[in-house]
Amino acid sequence: MKIDELNWKILKCLQNNARMSNAEIGRQVGITSPAVSERIKKMEDAEIIQGYTTFISPFEVGYQLKALITLRAFMGMLKPFLEKVKTYDEVVNCYRITGNENIVMEVVLKNQKHLESFIDQLISFGETKTQIVLSHVVKHSEIKALE
Known part of the structure; x- marks a missing residue:
């Protein structure tokens, strides 16, 4: 599907406020509401728009730590980890990456004790490194x- 200038304007609006x-x-892009609806539906069908979500502050709901944890999987442990991580x-985000590590995860944790226990679960899959956000x-x- 071709994303024309009008579709990019619609995407900009939705990225700023999906509601x-x-x-x-x-009104903002200069077309009718039904035309907007039709364009959004086509972009959803083409999987350009992949969903709508609500972002929740982990700190406001009681989590004290956010961390990035990388994993360098042991031989033969990557595939089992890819199933287990789900x-x-x-884990709020997990990416398979290139480089020395195989995985980077964004995690939210209650406290340091929770971090320790979570890392203990990961070390059977490989070597971890943790950075606190x-x-x-x-x-x-x-x-x-794209230009």
Whole structure:
């Protein structure tokens, strides 16, 4: 599917506020609400728009730590880990990456004891490295049109 300039304007609106009404988007981009709805539906069908979500502050709901944990899987342990990681409640994002490590995870944890126990679960799969997140500098930055 071709993403024209109008579709990029719609995507910009939705990335800034996924709850924006089609009527408001239409006013901002200069087309009718039904036309906005039709374009959004086509982008959803083409999987350009892959869903809508609510971002929750882990700190406001009781988590004290956010961390990035990399895993360098032991020989033969990557595939089992790729299945197991889907079951961990602590993991909010997990990426398979290139380089010395195989995996990077973003995790939320109740406290240091919880971190220790979580790492204890991971070490059977490989070597881990942990970085504690101090602050969020860029948050859900908008994806822009290619030039």
